[in-house]
Amino acid sequence: MTVEKQPADRPDAGPRNAPVFVLQVISGAALLVLLGLHMVAQHFVVPTGLRYYEDVIAWLGNPVVIAVEVAFLVFVTYHALVGVRAILFDFGFSDRAERRITLLLWIVGIATIGYGVALFAAILNAA
């Protein structure tokens, strides 16, 4: 049973860029942890679920909380915007448009994280 030369027999095109999906899974896994911490630390330990002003300030004084929250912000922003990108990429835009979308999302992402960190700083100073 001979099978003629098939397209599969052409030379190996070699690997291409790493799939964004793998990074999305990694960030997703990190979020499971960080979101869990966030929900417990910020809401579940508080009887009414939300803290009033003094408690918030007191709570944010603890550098560990700040570290976790910033990490959470970084990962959730990345995961969220990669998700948005995946949905946008299903619109069948041109490759050029998609490159511009990716750039735009990076800008939005960095701006979001920058805003978040600045917000923490501003809250602690104002207190």
Add this chain to the structure above:
Amino acid sequence: MTETVTNARTTRLVVSRRKEGDDPGALRYDTFDVAVGPSTTILDALVAIRRELDPTLTFRHSCFHASCGTCGMRVDGREGLACVTPVPTRDEVTVEPLGNLPVVSDLVVDMNVFYDEFDEAGRPLVRADDLIPECAPAEGIDQVERYEDCIECGICLSACPVAGSDPRYVGPAALAAAWRLIDEPRGRDPGPVLSLMDDEQGAWRCHLAWECSEACPSGVDPAAAIMRLRGAAAAARVRRLFSFGGNR
């Protein structure tokens, strides 16, 4: 061939029509009332319509028993092979061409687009088959052979929501065919096919809606094949990462 329809009831088939020169924007439907018996299939009804009501109605068919893969269609919005889809017991049934493939005429779609992607995997039609352990090959036969389950009907491509919005996606059929070659290379180097499909428009575009596997009339489960392909691709990347000096 029609069912010599005994206790027949009449069902209204709302059939999507398209001829060359039609306005691409406007969807056009014709309605046909057809006598339907207990075992009348959509294909039987279409054959009867073409013979008795409208000879210009075009649709693909060949084997009449879910073995050739030519009569894939959307019946009431869901993909299926017309030859083994009984006419639903509703008063009105909508019959439309497969999705995500250009329409040639009425219910006929352009399969060239499907095969452009599908043929890339270069899957053989017949494979040596060790699926059936208890069947021994007859004397003079060294290995029991069997046709691939995939009948190239295009139903999975039509059912896929990602293919539904972006034509660049390679599609479940081609990816599943590629996986079967990688999974059982039988002496051939699966490397090129793995690299070909390890791509943003290939295996990594799938969003696990699993609609392709649910719709597949041959039980190929292309979605699971895509996931295994992704596993192999990820593993190959990790190996390449730690192979340092190795070229691939």
Add this chain to the structure above:
Amino acid sequence: MTTNLPRQPFHVAIVGGGGTGGALAHDLVLRGFRVTLVERGELTSGTTGRHHGLLHSGARYAVKDRESAVECIEEREILRRVCPGTFEENDGLFVAITDEDVAYEPLFVESCLASGIPARRVSREEALRLEPHLNPDLKMAVQVPDATMDAMRMPLRFFASAKAGGAVIRPWTAVTELLVADHLVSGIRVRDLTNGVEEEIQADLVVNATGPWAEQLAVMAGCDVPIRPSPGVLLAVRGRWCNMVVNRLHPSGDGDIVVPQRGLSVVGTSSWVVDDPDDLGVPEDHVERMYAEGAAMIPAIRTAERRAAWSAARPLIGSRDADSGRELSRTFKCFDHRETDGVEGFVTISGGKGTTLRAMAETTADVICRKVGVEAPCQTREVVTLPHTAYYAA
């Protein structure tokens, strides 16, 4: 395509997109003809596609139709060479269940061997080892080189090669009339069903390759073709109950074959005669008989889920009065209507089986070459056909 012949000036129009039409287009293109093939529906959507998929070893015909048997075994070897990777070559078993079956075996084996078909007696135990789902009451079996094909994809290889060789293949194109003037057919008038446009296609010769519809087309040229559409019911059940083709070891009758097709098993066939090949129907009693006869060989079929039951009309050549289709000869014939009806430029090819599509094309191409005075040997015994997917290459 190795066409080392000068381009012939002749243009042949073939009506009918079944296996015969495809093989003829391939053959004529290799002999340098310009070819146009028209088919009102999808390719192989007539009798060809509804075939149960047996690549005949010829064993079934060895006793009563030696001519067909020899034809099949020769064609089987050629097709394996020109269509590589297209068949499940797992051989077949003729199983003997009753004493009459056993009594039939010596004549059967001797006829097979005389037709050049290898046939090997197999004990009951070995048969059950090869195919565990066989009826445990079987007495013995005979192994023959049956194989299975995909009734749509194997002929599609010929269409792919013909198309690559320059033939114009036009599905969705229905013949509305033949262009006939004083006993000369000069072409066909067609309607393209994709846009409703009608046009005339001039041709030096028109070939009627419409299978059981042959008479309907011949009438358009005032010719007569003794073709009787003889439908048979086929049943596909879920489950691959055998790898080898399982036949019943007895004179040919109803429901005496089970052919594996991927995850299905196809049981065939019955036989009756009709006039209109478009209106066959699927008599439920025939389906029941398929279940019963199939279960006689493989008991599990009795309770297997029905996937589909359909009818296929075989184009049998014979006199008008044959009432049951089976006596008619299963070999094929090529009618040059100049000899039979005094009409020039019109040839009909019909009869035959799925396995003999290449031989039917060769015979017809030889007749055409003689009619137009062209010396061109047949090359389809050697030229390997393209894979079926090549037909869909842009």
Add this chain to the structure above:
Amino acid sequence: MASPTVEPRRPTTGPAHRRGLVGWFDPRGRRLGGLAFILNRLTGLGLVLYLYLHLMILSMLIQGPNAWDDFVDIALSPPFLALDVVLLTGMLFHGLNGIRVGLVGLGVVPNRQKALLVAALVIAALVAFVGALRIFAGEQGG
């Protein structure tokens, strides 16, 4: 007597029937997996919107105690608590479905897909229900 050649005919094809973007959210003819696909996108987009809403609200902390404490009082009223339950359900489904997509999507358990999906839906519903009770009951946490 050579007759003219017939040109091969490539009919111009019409557009494919694509469900397109609207089709993502059209549950008709969809099966469980397809619904998960829709739900994953809806909950995902919802969570992205909430991310930015959350940042805006937290910005009120800069204006000092009064503005923030007034907001907290409003946020504890039943309509807002109901919104919290919706948010919780969306988070639970998106997270649990994410585990399915992550594991199956890397070829880890390709044939367990449906089981994982059903598990995700069931667990999400249960935990969301328990969460809702605790949210409305007012007393929360350990």
